[in-house]
Amino acid sequence: MNLLIFLGTERDSTPPHPARLGARVARACARRLHAAGADHETVDPLEIDLPSPFKPHFAFAAGKAPRQLDDLANRIRTADGYVMVSPEYNHSMSPALAHLLNHFGSSLFAYKPSAIVTYSAGQWGGARAAVNMRTFLSELGCLPVSAMVHVPKAQEVFEENGGLLEGEDADRWDGYFDRTFSQLFWWAEAAARQRAAGSREAPGAFKKDPSQRNAP
Structure with a gap:
């Protein structure tokens, strides 16, 4: 099982306090994935030099994409599933996460599952972003x-390292994360078997013309 954790924050300053609260949550995810025996990597937008102005990976001619973009595209392609970690902005997901993901076509992610993990410094935990x-x-x-x-x-x-603060109920928090990740593992394994069997050819991705989505 090979999973990618996408960290949905790139702001490394205060306020808010503490800075990069999402990094703690991503490390907590990594800790539970490790405990379950899954291979995992964290994708941090601060470590990726995205093209400016915006240009998605699939818009580059073959061999012309920036190396970091190409490397991440290959990591997305070979992953079995994804963990998306996001705060909430205006009842929506993190702009940093959306901007990062929008650089890659759906064909790289297709037929694989994802898990939604949201957080906040306040009382709602980013639940409204999860709907979006x-x-x-x-x-x-x-x-x-x-x-x-x-x-x-x-x-x-x-x-800061993703461990639970003293006094927190480890069994309840670990069980809470594990419930979601158990579903992710189940679907990732099922999808991997189906892809390996090749029993049904996956339709091509819509890449070039919006009219490809139109009804006849």
Whole structure:
């Protein structure tokens, strides 16, 4: 099992405090994936030099895409599933996460599952962003599993390294994350078997012309 954790924040300053709260949540995800024996990598938008002005990976001629964009495209292509970690902005997902994901066509994500993990410094845990993320990720091709993780007041739950702060109920938090990730593993394994069997050819992705989506 090879999974990518996408960190949906690129702001490395205060306020808010603490800075990059999402990094704690992503490390908590990594900790639970590791405990389950899954291989995983974290994709941090601060470590990727995206093209400016915006140009998606599939718009470059073969061999002409920036190396970092090409490398990430290959990591997305070979992953079995994805964990999307996002705060909430105006009842929507993180602009940093949406901007990063929009650089890649749905054919790289298609026929693989995703898990939604949201957080906040306040009481809602990013739950309203998760509703928006279901539509976005479904359109991207990596259908989200039904269980989700929402972490309110994440700064009071996780240490900087992703471990639980003293006094937090480890069994309850670990079980909460594991419920979502168990669904992710189940669907990722099922999708991987189906892709390997090749029993049904996957239709081509819509890449060039919006009219490809039109009814006859």
